[in-house]
Amino acid sequence: MFVTITFVTERIHMSTTHTPPLTARAVWLTLIVVLLADAMDLIDSTITNIASPSIAADLGAGDGVIKWLGAAYALALGSLLVLGGRLGDRWGQKRTFLIGMAGFVLASAVAGLAPSSAVLIGSRAAQGIFGALLIPQGMAIMAATFPKPMLQKAFAVFAPMLGVFAVAGPILGGVLIDANLFGLEWRPIFLINVLLGGVALVMAIAFLPTVPPHPAARIDALSSGLLVVALFGVLFGLIDGSGSGWSAISVAAIVVGASVFAGFVRRQTRTADPLLPRTLLANRGFTAGLAVGLLVFAGFSGLMYVLSLFLQLTLEYTPTQTALNLIPLTVGIMAGSGIAAALIVKLARRLVAAGLLAIMAGIVVMILLLHTTGLDLTWWQLAIATLLMGIGAGICFSSIFNTALGDVSPEEAGSASGSLSAVQQVANGVGSALVTSVFLTLLPSGDLTAVTATLAGLLALIGLCLLAVPLLPKTAVADVD
Template structure:
């Protein structure tokens, strides 16, 4: 996780209160990561009950991640302008209400809108916690806080689907999948109570500029590309999806021009001219897209190809969660010594794990057991944890201190956008190949994931050798 720019000296806050604020920020970030991935496993059940088809499966995750990624940098700027405490409360309130709408949705369209609203309010919520900690925590406490984020968020990213599996199987009050969203009413209310009591008051800086035009162009870019991808793979490559993708590319060109000419761009042009940062940005984009898509189709393969229940499929993903936690925790201690070598190692382990899965699926197809998949799934999780904990930390290793805040927000936004693109793209490939059976569909998906991951290896060689000093605990 990239660290924000250094702020003013911390205000006088007791150690006990700093720990309480850290717990609140971790709760908010865990809510985001769990809800970003919870539909990975729940999608087949939701689609069957709401009769949404393949399009709903693809948009359940993509709508959330699209809204989050597009608005994440803007959310940080709005916090600077109007005050982090105010934006945190707005974000947590909106996220909780949107979760209630998602849990009670009777129709696929309303559920997708609610998922987008979750992502949008999450984008207002998440940047504020990091900014508040930077302003109020001592340097020693910040170091401890950063050390806790990697393992926790790595666990939450795969823990969401596991939680969904158990909740669906329990069928609480006959509500099937709905409690996976409704539980946020309790957690969100708790977060609001703690935020009102704990977060320091701040007025913000009215002079802060928010690039609305750039944000709009970025939103149009992602909507055009993702809608075209999902629509084309679901309903055929007619004029509509082709024109949508073309429009997305045109908006992307306009966004790039805007960033080069705007007085206060969302992404500073100097960052893109930094070879190490750009290489890390590209590596993160591809790796997060490929691995997010992999988790999605792996859960689909387990349920639809191996006929595992939601609970059994969640147990099938448990080794991946363990691998992510173990690797992310280990990398916190190793990043000072190894730097970008950890990224190389992570990619290598992902390739070996996915290659192992590919051999298993190609030779045994849908006659596999979840136990047979477990070692390869665990190994893949180890590689994912190593990459999740290091790519973006190393990417900002040689940028100027004054650009750290912009770089951190940009990398976090790219992570969310990559997850949305990956879940839509790899799932589309899976369903396009499913006409020949779920075994061939999984095989094709794994080949794509392996190819994408392998393509990032040369880019890692261009990344900085070391992470910034403040991350080298």
């Protein structure tokens, strides 16, 4: 969601046939539909941070459910996001959007009514699959149909609203669980999508403009299949092995996934329609941005999950108390994003370094507070640490990808942006699962040991990213011209 907008819109305007610009009324109705879709995505990607302990307890499931609630959604979405964008080009963005929205609503209903953890995790994966059809289409439709002045106004509304949705996920989850509506406990956090998605679906049918499809757009099914299998194999093995011990199954999954990925790379060097232009992979600044983005998003998503578990399992906060205590984190993200928007062109990769240092400072403050107060943290002490982390993360979320695209040509920017967005989704899933596994594995050694050791590991991970900053491009692009 924090991927550069300008480059995506330039590619879409260059590649689509002429579409009559919309009226002001149609622009705002379209924007509402797209915002509803993105709200569902952002809320669902964060809402289980608060809900997972309640879900696991209600279903009588173990730690595996906590790991896979977020991972199943993010991995399915991330591994299919690039393909979803290609399918929209070929079938038409509106048709693909409607299919994605209808499927997302149905999968949400199944999740809300799930009788077992297996059904719940399967429905979360289905949400991710249909989300991969849904999410790429909204921005493409806006870029292809909005008059340029209205497009800039729409983006001015779009960015801060994404921050609001990021804040709303954990808060909404905590409130709904503690409210226990109709005795349904955690289930309304998924069933609410039936209401939101139903409204969005009706509005999309009525108001979403139609962009002509491109039937000639080619989709390399073999490359797409190899990439999906490779990602699933490696990530399943890492997540399963880190939490359940390195069994033969987890090791075999990693080996198979890595082998299939080698086949994917080989295919990309030979096919006439690679998923990524070959010149992109040779671009040092872009590949460095991919690597740094992967580590930062993985580390931060894991950090949010562990903080939520720590507050609920160790400090015994209610879901609502947990959500309220994480507000400084999300406020910091919004503030950091604003800082990045103002300074990204001037500072470029130096801004990335500043964001990483702010995250590290927040983690260090948290570790020091834990060692000096034990488990007797006050709300304002926690707020100082999490606000610092959030500001650093907000800066990084915008500046890493904008800097990574600094040396990318306009012709390659669409594929580059799609790849960065996919990396973000995959990182969210694997980060939350792996870091949660570490925390839960260490928990028998003591609550304080578990949280401080996990934070120390994340500190080292962010420090590793800092070492890679000099490899990023020296210039960056702005979000909106």
